């Protein structure tokens with residue numbers, strides 16, 4: 771990652787807010803979504819954009835190691851702290867989705883949760899994740915996406931420019947399921963549901979599922 775690219779992925783103010791918001795979201799049901807996201811995983815797992823490590827406590831015992839990549843310095847420091855008490859070994863690395871600091875075909879599975887909304891170049895990130903998965907490897911995803919309700923989708927389109935600036939690059943109007951299919955992944959399991967991440971937020975469309983590497 772170039773120093774300029776690295777700087778673009780630093781959002782210290784959002785990171786400090788997210789440390790608090792994510793705890794509330796998990797209390798409201800996010801923790802259950804993380805359980806469903808990670809159930810049945812085993813072997814070597816790569817987590818992309820791990821934040822402060824809210825998934826770490828949910829990895830099944832059959833996971834041998836998690837390599838957690840996180841570009842934001844504030845969140846990565848928190849992830850290192852969380853990793854110290856995780857039930858499976860977790861190694862935290864700096865890096866970003868479109869340029870992962872790992873070898874080809876190294877991982878049985880990759881995990882993205884609430885990340886593809888923020889990644890600048892989603893096709894590049896999905897291609898890079900495919901590079902590091904073994905043949906047949908799985909991408910597990912948990913994301914909020916554009917609403918299928920026309921009026922809510924249009925509202926999400928309208929607020930996206932401002933929201934991006936306030937929320938660490940997050941776009942509320944991404945069609946991540948379509949992006950996975952366009953990148954050649956086969957979606958083998960998907961749950962679609964409405965969920966309000968905080969008491970102040972509306973219920974918005976989320977997806978949890980599994981896709982197999984192209």
Ligand SMILES: C[S@@+](CC[C@H](N)C(=O)[O-])C[C@H]1O[C@@H](n2cnc3c(N)ncnc32)[C@H](O)[C@@H]1O
Pocket residue numbers: 779788792818819820821822823824825839840841842845865866867868882883884885888889890938939
């Ligand atoms: C809303 S937080 C979610 C954190 C965590 N995955 C979770 O489930 O709580 C979005 C995360 O995406 C990360 N992120 C943003 N752009 C990224 C990129 N290009 N590559 C990797 N991670 C990225 C942020 O640094 C942040 O950790």
